[in-house]
Amino acid sequence: MNLDLTAYITLICTSGVLNLYLCFxxxxxxxxxxxxxxxxxxxxxFTTIYCMGAAFSLLSxxxxxxxxxxxxxxxxxxxxxxxxxxFVMQYVGIKVRKKHIFALFIIPFISLIMVVTNDWHxxxxxxxxxxxxxGAPYVHQEIGPxxxxxxxxxxxxxxxxxxxxxYRWKETAKAYRLQLISLMVGQLxxxxxxxxxxxxxxxxxIDPVPMVLWVSSFLYLWSINSSRMFTVMxxxxxxxxxxxxxGVIVLDESYRLIEFNLASKNMFPQLKKAMFxxxxxxI
Numbered sequence: 001m002n003l004d005l006t007a008y009i010t011l012i013c014t015s016g017v018l019n020l021y022l023c024f025x026x027x028x029x030x031x032x033x034x035x036x037x038x039x040x041x042x043x044x045x046f047t048t049i050y051c052m053g054a055a056f057s058l059l060s061x062x063x064x065x066x067x068x069x070x071x072x073x074x075x076x077x078x079x080x081x082x083x084x085x086x087f088v089m090q091y092v093g094i095k096v097r098k099k100h101i102f103a104l105f106i107i108p109f110i111s112l113i114m115v116v117t118n119d120w121h122x123x124x125x126x127x128x129x130x131x132x133x134x135g136a137p138y139v140h141q142e143i144g145p146x147x148x149x150x151x152x153x154x155x156x157x158x159x160x161x162x163x164x165x166x167y168r169w170k171e172t173a174k175a176y177r178l179q180l181i182s183l184m185v186g187q188l189x190x191x192x193x194x195x196x197x198x199x200x201x202x203x204x205x206i207d208p209v210p211m212v213l214w215v216s217s218f219l220y221l222w223s224i225n226s227s228r229m230f231t232v233m234x235x236x237x238x239x240x241x242x243x244x245x246x247g248v249i250v251l252d253e254s255y256r257l258i259e260f261n262l263a264s265k266n267m268f269p270q271l272k273k274a275m276f277x278x279x280x281x282x283i
Contacts, residue, residue, distance in 0.1 A: 049076030
């Protein structure tokens with residue numbers, strides 16, 4: 001095994017181990033994290049399966065083994081981004097219902113079936129074979145029509161999750177922005193890596209995405225420990241803040257407006273979120 005391949009496998013295994021740790025950590029403490037825990041557990045569990053399949057795929061010595069571990073990857077990979085999207089939705093205050101789960105898992109389930117049965121129809125991969133130059137475990141593949149649909153869905157799931165986190169940025173107090181940063185970067189890193197991979201700027205014959213997922217996992221772990229992600233969420237704080245009957249206006253150390261509650265808005269209809277950051281004297 002050459003050094004490059006060893007490095008790839010090491011990075012993928014690091015991503016897998018970190019996601020597995022996060023999955024078990026949140027599962028053990030799920031009773032403290034209310035309704036958001038099960039979505040994060042799903043996300044990290046699917047990501048772990050994806051990484052495991054990718055690592056063993058790079059240990060394959062023939063086409064049969066490569067196809068088998070590709071199927072294992074698709075048990076996790078297509079489901080991880082929509083599970084991450086639902087986690088972010090719940091985090092920012094959008095209630096995730098069963099119909100959302102069903103709708104978001106339809107395409108991943110079809111993708112899994114397409115990969116399992118690809119030798120019969122070649123709709124996912126037109127060509128899937130050992131790279132004629134590099135040899136096993138490097139793959140030479142040509143994508144089919146369903147792969148395009150699958151790729152657009154995966155990219156859209158991560159992009160929407162990223163936008164939801166960005167949308168909450170201005171409304172979120174500084175104390176909670178570390179959590180949003182971890183969510184944004186956690187979605188952005190695999191999304192950008194996947195785009196670079198599709199553009200052909202990554203090592204030939206290897207999916208680089210599981211190699212960078214350790215970055216997202218590390219950020220989630222850091223956020224859980226440093227800013228109490230899950231136990232103190234901006235959406236929970238907002239619910240309490242806006243339920244106060246007295247008007248509350250919050251200023252920073254420079255007397256700039258950073259927040260106001262619903263009661264303040266009722267008292268002073270001119271107040272707008274566009275005023276955040278302005279000096280209170282000017283307002």
